[in-house]
Amino acid sequence: MPSLFSSAQLLSLVLFVTLSHVGVATIFAAMWHTHRQIRALIYWSAGELVIAGAFCCLLLRPLEGNASLANILCTNLLLMSTTLLYERGMRYFFRREADQLGWLLPAVTLGGFVLFALTALQQPLFDVHSRIIVLSGVLSLQIALLIWQLWRYQRLAPVYRVLRFATLLLGLQLLLQLLRIAKHLWQPELAANSFTDPLLGPVILLSLLFTIARSYLLLSLVHTRQQQALLATQRKLERRANQDELTGLFSRHYFERQVALRAREMASPSQLLLIDLDNFKQINDRHGHPAGDAMLRAVGRVIANTLPAEGMAGRLGGDELALLLMADPQTLPDYCHSLQQQIAEATRALAGGPISLSIGLTSLHPDEGFEAAYLRADRALYAAKQAGRQRACVQALHHNEPQPLPPCALLS
Structure with a gap:
């Protein structure tokens, strides 16, 4: 299967995506500085920094040959943690911190990383196929759970229906991860290392697209929340001005x-x-x-x-x-x-x-x-x-x- 990018082009793409994530993290952190009551912003900022860290680890890998075990474990731990941070931020934003199924995604993340670490330790380091299959499988489960959560949240109020677009993009990511699993199961000659994997470029491109769309949607949600807070404050002030607090009658x-x-x-x-x-x-x-x-x-x-x-x-x-x-x-x-x-x-x-x-x-x-x-x-x-x-x-x-x-x- 021909690759869309050469190894050198992939390096440039990874560097650009890394800087993009750092930029988005900075925006979320700056917003949190002025909107401390929206705790979700700090989780989303941390999620962007974590995935930027994962791409930094990827940049440290050699274009040819094998990456070190420490680099492999660090890269994939950071990748798996990103979804966890975003999901936690969504829980805080929609005030669902005490959800009974809140343990599910952390359990999938922890179990997935343990499975990945065991795979990396038991298989030769040059066997990139097993690692990609396990990683894509874990990411697929995480994405599926996130889609399910977003589908629940968008039903809370009509203004949250914009989340349907996010679920569509997540669905594309899920499809690409499943395709990646299938390719590495039936065509193990696809890659000798990460940079020669022909599906790595599309995965990173879609990740960049999703980052841009996700950032826009999250900022839209924050703006909507602020507008709702302002309207609620305005109604409260009007009620105080127009209503006698003691009797409940008009002033x-x-x-x-x-x-x-x-x-x-x-x-x-x-x-x-x-x-x-x-x-x-x-x-x-x-x-x-x-x-x-x-x-x-x-x-x-x-x-x-x-x-x-x-x-x-x-x-x-x-x-x-x-x-x-x-x-x-x-x-x-x-x-x-x-x-x-x-x-x-x-x-x-x-x-x-x-x-x-x-x-x-x-x-x-x-x-x-x-x-x-x-x-x-x-x-x-x-x-x-x-x-x-x-x-x-x-x-x-x-x-x-x-x-x-x-x-x-x-x-x-």
Whole structure:
């Protein structure tokens, strides 16, 4: 079988590939220096340095004649370790360090090297065929396991489907290793040493191609991971800005902004409810602020779970809550009554419970600002408190005085 390269050309190719691996290792190490949280990068960098070391050992071999036993063992130990390091890096990247089958590839690598060492020790050093068959067999098993792992990982999320391209390249490497085994089994006259093996050049070329593609894919994965982290941080910051941490309801700023937006878009009036927890200050004074916080959390959960469709709720500050309901005013008495009952039940076992509500209501008209509606609802809320609390009052747009909400002005 004719070789694609002469021995001297192979030396140049091996040198170029060695430098390429060192360059990729440097890139991964530099990225790890600025992204220490991605431990996979240091494993991938080490993998590139290890395979560069294997090619350095290959460069030290004579073009003709036999390599030393130490060189043979060192070269192939480094080659077998490369896949192990990359696979370990993938486990860290995809957070699968504790995988139950994590022992499989290390076992194959260790067993393969022991078998290779025994073959090299028992066979004459000039018998390169047995060594190539064992090495290619071990590498084939490693590649097959890596393909299986990547196939599992690419199913974790749609963004990881780019790993299918890596499995395709690994499949080509596997095919070439199997072809190498077959050639050396049936045509033992193929090579007198490594540099005269006609399949060594294609193996190295494909290794170079895979290194380039693998580096691109891994860097793409790292970029995707960083983008996901940035988006998660952005969502977290938005949630902190838009959501009250204690009650889980919207913050005052976000609630007011959303009310203003909806007022411009809605075709019919909506209902604004201001809610105060009756005697909430006494709960804080008698039982402490943790008891008050527990009360607010319980009330927030009830409101969130009972909020009608298209409704929204926010905490304006302290124990003052606000709801915006896209509802007919005729349904408000029943809603307020039900809300009071459920909150009383949810807070019955808490310190200072059960707690009652005072509610002020008004209609929010299209194109009306939040402040105007808020002032009317606040007047209604004040009237409910003055009337003895545990009540709901409504402030109509054209009425001077708030009116009790029929038929359940007294919430019970």
